[in-house]
Amino acid sequence: MESKPSNSLSSLIDQQVFPGDVVLDLSKMANQTIKLGSGLRQEGDAISVMKAGKLRFAKPNKYWVESSHKRYVPCAGDTVLGIVVDSKADNFLVDIKSPTIAFLPVLAFEGGTRRNIPKFEVGTLLYARVVKANTGMNPELACMDASGKAAEFGPLKDGYMFESSTGLSRMLLNSPTCPLLETLGKKLAFEIAVGLNGRVWVNATSPSIIILVANSIMKSESLSPVQQKIMVDNLLQRVQ
Amino acid sequence: MDEKREDGRAVTQLRPLSCTRNVLNRAHGSASFSQGETRILAAVYGPKAGTKKNENPEKACIEVIWKPKSGQIGKAEKEYEMIVKRTLQNICLLNVHPNTTTSIIIQVVNDDGSLLPCAINAACSALVDAGIPLKYLAVAISCCISENEDCILDPNKLEEQKMKALVYLVFRNSIMSVLDEESTQVGESIENGIVTSVTHGVMTVNNYFQCMEQGRAAIKPLSDFLRKKLQSKVQSDVSVAG
Numbered sequence: 316m317e318s319k320p321s322n323s324l325s326s327l328i329d330q331q332v333f334p335g336d337v338v339l340d341l342s343k344m345a346n347q348t349i350k351l352g353s354g355l356r357q358e359g360d361a362i363s364v365m366k367a368g369k370l371r372f373a374k375p376n377k378y379w380v381e382s383s384h385k386r387y388v389p390c391a392g393d394t395v396l397g398i399v400v401d402s403k404a405d406n407f408l409v410d411i412k413s414p415t416i417a418f419l420p421v422l423a424f425e426g427g428t429r430r431n432i433p434k435f436e437v438g439t440l441l442y443a444r445v446v447k448a449n450t451g452m453n454p455e456l457a458c459m460d461a462s463g464k465a466a467e468f469g470p471l472k473d474g475y476m477f478e479s480s481t482g483l484s485r486m487l488l489n490s491p492t493c494p495l496l497e498t499l500g501k502k503l504a505f506e507i508a509v510g511l512n513g514r515v516w517v518n519a520t521s522p523s524i525i526i527l528v529a530n531s532i533m534k535s536e537s538l539s540p541v542q543q544k545i546m547v548d549n550l551l552q553r554v555q
Numbered sequence: 556m557d558e559k560r561e562d563g564r565a566v567t568q569l570r571p572l573s574c575t576r577n578v579l580n581r582a583h584g585s586a587s588f589s590q591g592e593t594r595i596l597a598a599v600y601g602p603k604a605g606t607k608k609n610e611n612p613e614k615a616c617i618e619v620i621w622k623p624k625s626g627q628i629g630k631a632e633k634e635y636e637m638i639v640k641r642t643l644q645n646i647c648l649l650n651v652h653p654n655t656t657t658s659i660i661i662q663v664v665n666d667d668g669s670l671l672p673c674a675i676n677a678a679c680s681a682l683v684d685a686g687i688p689l690k691y692l693a694v695a696i697s698c699c700i701s702e703n704e705d706c707i708l709d710p711n712k713l714e715e716q717k718m719k720a721l722v723y724l725v726f727r728n729s730i731m732s733v734l735d736e737e738s739t740q741v742g743e744s745i746e747n748g749i750v751t752s753v754t755h756g757v758m759t760v761n762n763y764f765q766c767m768e769q770g771r772a773a774i775k776p777l778s779d780f781l782r783k784k785l786q787s788k789v790q791s792d793v794s795v796a797g
Contacts, residue, residue, distance in 0.1 A: 326733060331786050334646075334683065335691030337732035356648070356688075361734060365648060365688035368787055382787055384686035385583045386602070414602035414652045451653045482787075 328372045332380060337361045338370055339378065352379025353388060383482020387412045387512035389448035394468075396476065396510030397456060399439045407435055409443070412478075412512045415453045419443060423457035425465040433470075440471045440516060442508050471508060474518030475525050481513045483536050494540045498547040499528055502555070527554060560707065560714065567769055569696075569709045569776070574676075574784040576684040584685020588677035591711055592667035597677035599685040601657035614649040616656045621674075624663045635661075635671060642675055642695075642725055642751045648688040657687055668711040669697040671723045671753065676777075683785050692728035693750055694777040697721065698766035700758045706765045708773060720756030722763065724749060724770040728778040 327338045338355070339362035351357065354366040355378060364370070368382030387395070389411065397409035397417060406418040419441070421432050435441070443456040458468040486493055487509045492500075496507070505519035505528050515532060519525045531550055535543045560566070570591030579585035584599035606616040619640040621632045639661065647657075659681065661674050672695035679693045699710045699718040707714065715721060726749060749767070758766075 327731060331782070332731065333692060333728070333782060333785070334689035335728060335730040337730065337734055340734050354688075361732075363690075365651070365690075366686050367683045367785055382686060384684075386686060388686075414655045415604045450651065 327370050330370060331367070332364045332370045333367045334364055336364045338364060347376065349376045349378060352377060353390075354380025354382060381482075383480045383485075385412075385478075385480055385513060386414070387481055389413045389417070389445050389454040389512075391445055391448050393445045393511045395443060395445060395456070395512040396471075396508060396514035396516060397441045397443055397512075399435045399437055399441065401437065402435065409441060409456060411445075411454070411456070411510075412514070413454060417445075417454040417456050419456040419458065423459060424469070425459045425463060435470065440476055442468050442471055442510070442516075444468060471516050471518075474506070474516050475529060476514060476516045477529055477533065479513050479515050479533065480536065481511065483532070484509050484511050484513055484515065486535075487515070487532065493543070495531065495535050495543040495547055498544055498551075499531065502551050503528065523554075527551075562711070566705060567708050567772065569773060570711070572777075572780055574680055574781065576680055576785055582681075582685075584681045584683070584687070586677050586680035586684055587664075588673055588680055589665075590669055590673045590676075590709060592665055593669055593673045593711075594664040595670070595673045595677040596662045596664055597674070597681035598660045598662075599657060599678075599681045599687065600660075601685070602652045602655035602687070603657070604655060606654055606656055612654045615647065615652050615654075617643050617647060617649075618656055618658045619643070619678075620658065620660045622660065622662045624666060635674065638671065638751065638753060639674060639678055642693060643678060643682070645750050646679065646689050646691060646693050646727075647682070648690055651688045657682075657685075666712065668713075668715045669709055669723075671695070672697045672725070675725055675751075676781075680781065680785055691730065692778070692781060693725050694728050694774055694781065695723065695725040695751075696770045696773045696777065697723045698769050700756070700762045700766065704762065706762065706769050708769055718756070720754065720758035720762065722755075722758075722766045722770075723751070723753040724767065725751035726771065726774050728781065729775050 341360045354368055355362055356365050364380055366380055366382050368380040371381050372378050395411045397411045399407050400410050401408040406420055409417045409419050411417045443458050445454055446457045447455040460466040503524050505517055505524055508516040517525050517528045531547055573589045576586045578587050579598050582598035582600060587596045606612050610616040617640055619636045621636045623632055659678050675693055675695040699707050700720045701707055701718055
């Protein structure tokens with residue numbers, strides 16, 4: 316009942332795959348180490364797909380399925396925007412849109428000791444880094460980078476936070492800056508923090524700039540780079 | 556005549572299908588699925604922390620809520636909930652997010668026959684939209700046996716009422732695979748396996764197998780349709796390795 320049986324390994328790369336599709340045959344790839352990212356799992360000798368999306372491959376040996384959703388699957392090393400839900404003796408409970416709530420140890424700040432524990436109210440927005448994310452355990456966050464410096468992590472004051480999908484967050488954090496942010500940045504002055512968990516925070520001197528930036532980001536979900544630039548140019552022309 | 560049905564369809568012809576994903580803003584995943592006039596809206600919330608009391612905390616828990624078009628919730632709705640829950644438990648990978656609950660809400664928008672298969676198709680599409688890890692997709696079809704022993708696919712409400720017996724069948728979808736033909740001979744039997752089968756009425760064993768064969772023939776068109784409609788609109792440029 317397979318629709319496209321094929322011996323070529325690369326036949327499914329960069330294509331839409333659905334749960335159940337078998338993308339790799341390990342019996343043909345002896346003595347190789349491959350790394351599986353999100354959306355793939357091993358079933359005996361075959362690698363099959365768990366989530367619908369586009370199959371990607373990065374040299375030398377990484378395979379993953381790229382998809383965009385409203386919930387976030389925590390991964391160590393990601394930077395996320397979390398909202399404090401509760402505080403306990405040792406941890407803050409922070410919501411990062413993951414299946415289980417995340418813990419932020421009270422001492423995970425630069426120069427954090429028992430004497431200067433920060434006081435976060437319920438509802439505080441934090442920019443944090445995911446330190447540990449194992450299945451079955453609550454993910455652990457920290458408000459400092461790997462070397463212990465504060466590095467822009469911590470509570471975000473003022474500004475406006477809105478939700479996006481994980482795919483849009485990844486596009487905003489692209490390595491050559493995405494045309495949307497580049498074009499906005501040429502004309503407007505604003506501050507932005509993007510969490511890989513689908514949350515974006517924008518701050519600027521006047522509310523109209525914040526609204527403009529937020530709306531243009533929300534509208535650019537399904538646009539190609541060229542269309543994004545055109546949309547932003549149109550928007551800026553109408554304002555100024 | 557037995558060859559053509561009342562609405563002009565052939566005996567094994569399905570009604571026009573339509574499926575849209577991401578219809579609800581607040582739900583984590585949603586899909587609207589319709590077969591002819593029957594329309595179902597499914598919404599998925601989750602995974603959320605915590606399981607219910609009697610459920611195994613080492614696995615994810617699935618909760619189904621069936622909302623009829625009108626009237627109070629009664630035994631029929633509870634039965635539908637149970638059938639959909641058991642079907643979805645079969646297709647979901649329950650050990651990826653242990654100790655979580657995923658809620659699926661099924662709202663009947665219009666009922667014109669084949670309600671349960673339409674609901675299962677809608678729920679499966681909503682799960683794909685929400686990104687819940689699945690083993691495979693489920694495709695559901697209903698077949699019925701008429702008075703003169705013909706097996707008819709996808710009956711509407713009028714046809715259902717005149718039939719002798721009715722079967723709802725849920726199969727695994729047809730997959731794309733890079734495996735060779737030979738190595739899949741062993742897997743052949745798994746591929747054609749039934750996930751769920753619900754029967755109403757009285758039919759002979761041969762009738763049942765006949766319905767199964769007819770249903771199997773419908774897997775491929777339904778799977779291809781789902782593939783086309785559930786494509787995600789991800790940006791096509793190269794992005795950071797995830």
